[in-house]
Amino acid sequence: MGIWVDSTIIFIVLTNFMLLASSRLAALVRGVALQGFTLGALLLLTHSDNLTYRVWLLVVAAVGIKGIAFPMFLKRTLNNINVHREVEPYIGYSLSILIGIAGLLLSLWIGSRLPLPGPIVSTLAIPVAFSTMLTGFFLIISRKNALTQVIGYLAAENGIFVFGVTAVHSSSIWVELGILLDVLVAVFVMGIAIHHINKEFESTDVDRFSSLKD
Amino acid sequence: MVLLGLIFIPVVMGLLALVLRHDASRRLLLPVTAVIHSALTASAWFDAPGPVWGGWLLLDGLGLLFLSITSALFLVASFYAVGYLGKEDRGQRQDFQEGVIFSNAPEAAFVACLLFFLASMTLVTLCQHFGLLWVGVEATTLASAPLIYFHRHRRSLEATWKYLMICSVGIALALMGYLLLAIAVPETPGTGVPMVVSELMRLGTSLHTVWLKAAFIFFLVGYGTKMGLAPLHTWLPDAHSESPSVVSALLSGALLNCAFLAILRPLQVLSAAGEGPFGRELLVFFGLLSMAVAAIFILGQEDYKRMLAYSSVEHMGIISLGVGIGGGAAFGAMLHAVNHSFVKGMLFMVTGNILAAYKTKNTRKVQGMLRLIPVTGVLWVLGFLAITGSPPFGPFLSEFTVLKGMLDTGHTTAAVMYLLLLAIIFIGMTSVVLKMSQGAPSEAHQSMASREIYATVIPPALLAVAVTVLGVYVPLPLQALLHNAASLLGGS
Numbered sequence: 001m002g003i004w005v006d007s008t009i010i011f012i013v014l015t016n017f018m019l020l021a022s023s024r025l026a027a028l029v030r031g032v033a034l035q036g037f038t039l040g041a042l043l044l045l046t047h048s049d050n051l052t053y054r055v056w057l058l059v060v061a062a063v064g065i066k067g068i069a070f071p072m073f074l075k076r077t078l079n080n081i082n083v084h085r086e087v088e089p090y091i092g093y094s095l096s097i098l099i100g101i102a103g104l105l106l107s108l109w110i111g112s113r114l115p116l117p118g119p120i121v122s123t124l125a126i127p128v129a130f131s132t133m134l135t136g137f138f139l140i141i142s143r144k145n146a147l148t149q150v151i152g153y154l155a156a157e158n159g160i161f162v163f164g165v166t167a168v169h170s171s172s173i174w175v176e177l178g179i180l181l182d183v184l185v186a187v188f189v190m191g192i193a194i195h196h197i198n199k200e201f202e203s204t205d206v207d208r209f210s211s212l213k214d
Numbered sequence: 215m216v217l218l219g220l221i222f223i224p225v226v227m228g229l230l231a232l233v234l235r236h237d238a239s240r241r242l243l244l245p246v247t248a249v250i251h252s253a254l255t256a257s258a259w260f261d262a263p264g265p266v267w268g269g270w271l272l273l274d275g276l277g278l279l280f281l282s283i284t285s286a287l288f289l290v291a292s293f294y295a296v297g298y299l300g301k302e303d304r305g306q307r308q309d310f311q312e313g314v315i316f317s318n319a320p321e322a323a324f325v326a327c328l329l330f331f332l333a334s335m336t337l338v339t340l341c342q343h344f345g346l347l348w349v350g351v352e353a354t355t356l357a358s359a360p361l362i363y364f365h366r367h368r369r370s371l372e373a374t375w376k377y378l379m380i381c382s383v384g385i386a387l388a389l390m391g392y393l394l395l396a397i398a399v400p401e402t403p404g405t406g407v408p409m410v411v412s413e414l415m416r417l418g419t420s421l422h423t424v425w426l427k428a429a430f431i432f433f434l435v436g437y438g439t440k441m442g443l444a445p446l447h448t449w450l451p452d453a454h455s456e457s458p459s460v461v462s463a464l465l466s467g468a469l470l471n472c473a474f475l476a477i478l479r480p481l482q483v484l485s486a487a488g489e490g491p492f493g494r495e496l497l498v499f500f501g502l503l504s505m506a507v508a509a510i511f512i513l514g515q516e517d518y519k520r521m522l523a524y525s526s527v528e529h530m531g532i533i534s535l536g537v538g539i540g541g542g543a544a545f546g547a548m549l550h551a552v553n554h555s556f557v558k559g560m561l562f563m564v565t566g567n568i569l570a571a572y573k574t575k576n577t578r579k580v581q582g583m584l585r586l587i588p589v590t591g592v593l594w595v596l597g598f599l600a601i602t603g604s605p606p607f608g609p610f611l612s613e614f615t616v617l618k619g620m621l622d623t624g625h626t627t628a629a630v631m632y633l634l635l636l637a638i639i640f641i642g643m644t645s646v647v648l649k650m651s652q653g654a655p656s657e658a659h660q661s662m663a664s665r666e667i668y669a670t671v672i673p674p675a676l677l678a679v680a681v682t683v684l685g686v687y688v689p690l691p692l693q694a695l696l697h698n699a700a701s702l703l704g705g706s
Contacts, residue, residue, distance in 0.1 A: 117397065117422050133390075140383060146375065153382055160389050168396040172409070175345030179389065182352040186382055189356050193363070193375055200368050209372040211312070212452045214511055214520070 002122065008042050009124045012162065013104065016135040019155055020100045021093055023086045028151045029074045035132075035158045036067030043165055046121050054173045062161070065180050070154060070187055077191045078147065081198040087205070091142040100135060107131040116167065125166035132159030144205040146194045150187060157183055216263035217271045220254050220281070220336050223247060228329035232322055240325055241296045247329055248285075248292035251336070255285040259691065269410055270343040275698030279548060280475045281339040282695075283555045284468040288332050290673045294563050295328065295460045297669020301570065309367050310573040316367040324364050330357040331464065338472040344392050344409045344479065351388070351440060351476050354469055355381045362457040373449075373456035380449040381440050388436025388476070391429045395480065398425035411479055415486035423489055430493050433480045434500070441473035443500045443534060444507035447527045451511070454523035455575065459566025462519065466526045467559035471551050474533060478703060481537070485704050490540075497538030498628060504531030505635040512642040517575045519565050521646060522558065525601060528639055529554040535632065536616040537703055543619025544700040550612035552692075553600075553684055557609060560677035561597040564590055567670055568650075572659055577646045582655030589671045591651050593678055598647040600681050602640045608684035 015038065018031045040063035047055045078084075091099070104127070111127035120126070136156025140149045164176075194204055201208045227247040234240040257263075258273055258281070265272040273281065299321060306317045318324075334353035341347040355378070363374040396409060398421045408414065414421070439446040454462045477497075484493045508528035515521040529550070536547025567590040572580045583591035600607035603614075613636065620629040688696075 115424065117401065117425070137383065140379065149379060153379070153386070156383065156386050157389075160386060160393065163390070164393050168393050172343075172345060175343070175349070175409075178346065178349040182349055182356070185356050186352065186378075189359055190378055190382075193359070193371070193378060196363070196366070196371055197375065200366075200371055206375065209375070211369050212372050212376075212456070214451070214515070 005042070005045050005122045006124055008038055008045060009122055009128045009162075011038050012042075012128055012132060012158075016104075016132055016155070017097060017100055019135060019139060019151065020096045023089075023093060025078055025084055025086065025145070025147055026075070028086075028148060029071050029078065032074075032151055032154045032158070033067055033071035035155065036065070036070065037063055039063075039066060039158060039161055039165070042162065046165055058173060058176055061177055061180050065184050066154070066158065066161075069184065073187065073191055074147065074150070077194055080195060081147070081204055083145065083147070083198075083204055086143055086145045086148050089143045089148075096138070096142060099138060100131075103134040103138065104131040107134065121166050125162065129159050129163035129166065132156070132162060135159070144207045146190075146197055146204045146206050149206070150190045150194070153190075154183075154187065215266075216254055216258060217266045217273065217340055220251060220340065221271075221333050223250055223254075224329045224333040224336070228326040228333065231326040231329060234322070237299075237321060240322060241299055244292040244295050244325060244328060245289075247332070248289040251332065252285045252289045255282055259695075265342075269412070270346055271340045272342045272412075273340060274342075274702065275695060276475060276478060276702050277339045279551070279695055279699045280471050281336065283471055283552055284332070284335050284339060287464065287467045287555055287559045290677055291460050291463055291559065291563070292328075294463075294566075294670055294673040297667055297673075298458065298460050298566060299324075301667065301670070309365075311369070311575070312367070314367060316365060319360065319364050319366055323360060327357050327360045328461075328464075331361065331469075333357075335468055335472045338475060341479075342411045344395060344411075347476055347479060348385070348389055348392055351437060351473065352382075352385050354472060355385065355440070358461070358465065358469065361461040362453050364458050364461065365456075370456040373452040377449045377453045380446075384436050384439025384446065386436070387432050387439075391432030391436055391480070394425050394429035394432060395483070398422045398429060411482055414483045418486045419488050421483070421487045423487060426484060426487055427489060427492055430480050430484050430489075431496070434477055434493075434496055437473050437476040438500065441470050441477065441534075442504070442527050442530050444504040444527060444531070447504065447507070450527060451520045451523040454526065454562075455517055455519040459519075459562050459569065462522075462565070463559040463562035466523070466562060467555035470526060470530055471555060474530065474551070477534075478537065482702060490704055494538040494540055497534045498625075499538075501531045501533075501535030501538055502628060502631055502635075504528065504534065505632070505639075509635050509638045509642065512639050515642070515646065516577050518568070518577050518580070518646065518650070519562075519575055521577070521643065522561055522565065525639070525643070526554075526558060528635075529558070529601075532613065532616060532632075535628070536619065539616070539619050539623055539625055539628070540704055541619050541623055543616045543623070544703050545696055546612050546615030546617075546619055548696045548699045549615060549684075549688065550609065552696075553608035553612050553681060556677045556681045556684070557597055557600045557607070560593065560674040560681070561601060563670065563674040563677075564593050564597060567666060567674075568594065570670075577650055580650045581653040582659075583651045586655040586659060587666050589666055589675070593671075593674050595647065595651050596678050596682075597674075598643060600678075600685075602643055603636060606682065606685045608681045611685050611688075 107127040107130035139152030337350035442450040508524045536543040
């Protein structure tokens, strides 16, 4: 049982590095899709002794939104804007991976020092949740393409989701669904914005943004 | 039922706006919804509505105060919006700043988003459940982002993107705060974690303080981004300067307050657990920092909408500072929230008129407002006097109450910094505003300026009257409500 949870969590680490290492936007979209499915699996595994209909509802919503809807929507956006690669990120890919490793080590260290009051499914859960969040935030600040930034936002959100699933015992299903719905609309709005950015600037690189400053 | 009506009537009206084909009737939805909304809000003053959804939605003193501010400002703004939309050119036109051709977003989407924006802000003011509160705050971002991109040109798009990304990331951190707060609740077998404000306050000192403090920091950073506390305010000047003036008025006067309410809720829990001083010190620090950053950027600011945006950063700082000091200053901060919303709402509406007359946001190119557009010019000067804390307007009274609270509690250093920063900002704004209003308008402006219309002059004028009255006399029911709100924060 524990081994399955651990393997799932380690798989999330691998998807993080996939996000950090790839320049192809399609690969990034696949990366977050994989994370979406993995989160569903993690939900099932952590609640395996008590699989109520609420858990199933949440699994269906999480996989449906994070694993299927987002990737399909992002893929469509990608085809519309006709951009396939992240060109010249602020921080290169090899350095990104090194920073990812540093982030993981930092998260492991923090995780080992946190005095969690309740029992926890796996000692890896909290560090991996943190490192996934850090990966997401890092993507947002180190990449120029607007779509990559959205993917970074999703990765950060996934990290928070891992934390919520593993460390917090019972939360309300309605709140969880509300949060998923908000993130769904957020990505939808960002997608529309990307569409406009592409039309207006003939590129989706946000380093073209330079007119507003003091 | 009243509470559900407050949230769902704007939602239904917003959906209606999307299907209506006729422009005039669609615009009419704004004031109609606003009147219903404010009537429901007013009824809550006399007869407290019962809790809904098992106490998740409940109107306490704090909620009623912020709901009333939002509702009143939206009421005034809705009439302004009708006039504004009627005046807007249709189709393509030239952008006066960069010279490119642009057009507006569809008006149906604009009206609908305004109404959804009202619904989401209402949800924030009514929420007692921390998860639902998060959902509400994120919803305000999503409903307002399309409003900023109403004028479809590059600058507004840039502002919208920054707003979306910075606030989404900020609010993601607040979600982390919510989870940390859930961990802070001691395990009780069999029952779920109660994430409602009153339940958490009842647990009081049995909450795990380390996790509670961590949760508060995440809430402060997350919602503080949305509120515009320095150094997390970077989206704010862009969004406020690029959006249509009526949207800027609502962002500054209503949204920032709602975000602050989302910080006050965890502060209530923190105080109940006996860790109030920790949270309040942080609020004092970020309050003074926001004032200082705003002062730096107001000095020498050449864009008058950006100047007002930085002034919002300043005033959020004052409110945060007042709550942080506590005691009488908390009362002052609550009063200041009301005053700031009205004055800033009025000033942003006035900038819409200035922009329409002069077609520029550059303070150097605007001259002779008092002659060219006299009513707007007078309102601009009055608004400026009010926002910088000159007597006899409302902000003077509230800023003075905050100062008195600081001196009473022995925060002398903070009080000196506070006065110094207020003085710097006063000087910075004076030089700009007086130059804009006095002198003679240039020939070019005289020939192209259109006449002022009632719909865009009366709404800010009404707010000016309200602020003047509040400076002289705070009505007793409002005083009682402010005391109630301040006492929920441990003030008096």
